[in-house]
Amino acid sequence: MESNEISLPMPFFFDRRTTPSLQEVVDSLQGFDGIAKRFPKILSALLDAPIKSVTVDVNKIEIGSLYDDLVVKFGFGGQEQMDLFMKEMHEKFMNHKAVPFILFFALLIAGGIIAYNVVAPDEASSSAIINSNNTTIINMISADVGKDADAVREIIERAIPRSDSIKLAKDSYKIFSAFGDSNSLRFKDFDAYKLPKDVVDTLPSSLDFDSVQDLKDFEKVDVQIRAADLDSVKSGWAAKVPAVSEHRIKVKVADGVDVTKVQIGANVKADITVVYKSKESKLVPGYCVIRKIH
Structure with a gap:
């Protein structure tokens, strides 16, 4: 037709x-x-x-x-x-x-x-x-x-x-x-x-969009905090997330998330979004964004 x-x-x-x-x-x-x-x-x-x-x-x-x-x-x-x-x-x-x-x-x-x-x-x-x-x-x-x-x-x-x-x-x-x-x-x-x-x-003025390829949400997963700056959610955060990778990955914290429960070395249950980047023709987790800490 x-x-x-x-x-x-x-x-x-x-x-x-x-x-x-x-x-x-x-x-x-x-x-x-x-x-x-x-x-x-x-x-x-x-x-x-x-x-x-x-x-x-x-x-x-x-x-x-x-x-x-x-x-x-x-x-x-x-x-x-x-x-x-x-x-x-x-x-x-x-x-x-x-x-x-x-x-x-x-x-x-x-x-x-x-x-x-x-x-x-x-x-x-x-x-x-x-x-x-x-x-x-x-x-x-x-x-x-x-x-x-x-x-x-x-x-x-x-x-x-x-x-x-x-x-x-x-x-x-x-x-x-x-x-x-x-x-x-x-x-x-x-x-x-x-x-x-x-x-x-x-809005953020300078973003590295080229390497970002995909997103995936995870709910109430274990996040093992290995490094954190509790005075600032803008830098210095890293964690192991077994559900995502065996390697430590960089962590970002979404606006409004309560980080008072966070202790370095401790495990927390959190809702996260993993940002995957392209590396050698493969998708690898670049970092995760903590959306909520339970």
Whole structure:
């Protein structure tokens, strides 16, 4: 059956004061394309209208401030599916024009949260600003689609499996890297929300993404603390985690974890996320992030 498409203009821009580099322009386009590829599964669940695919076309790029004039095309399996989606488009998109735009910001910030919680929990300065903006975005989607905020959050989280989370973080950081000296990132003719500079400033600025390949969560596993700086959770931590490796691995501690129960040489039960890196064509545990100590 021949595919049908609906086109939605989604031009966005950074209000930069300096001219972006070629790499920043490329990063902004690649980041948007990567994030948009997650639209079908989430919008299908939010609007009960099965979307088969999404593609992003570039109409034009303007440099000075950085303006990317993009068109997102949603593909459907046939006329019946397209008619159903058109009905939802009229009721949800055309009346408010919030869902696809806000969903982009939701996924963008989700990638930042992954980086904050997993890739560099010891480098972020504060999560309050991120959490506040994330809550605002979720509530806006909730109001537009008529689902409660918890249901919206669950739909988005289900669409980001662990196997995809590092890729989303990398896509988000391509967008952040193009932020430059902007005060905000926004969509043209959409004023309901803009990503402010303080959100980007809160996120870790320099991350070693290239070697990070996969994540795996472990719940209530034995963590044998071999080195720790109880005055700082940013450095000096190491442990043996038998469920992960026979070798000692570096430890990072997530924001808000109570480390008062930790004693060097002692064993604790903890929920952890192991970050795997590529080494000689194999995945090896690079470090673990302690999310909770029981």
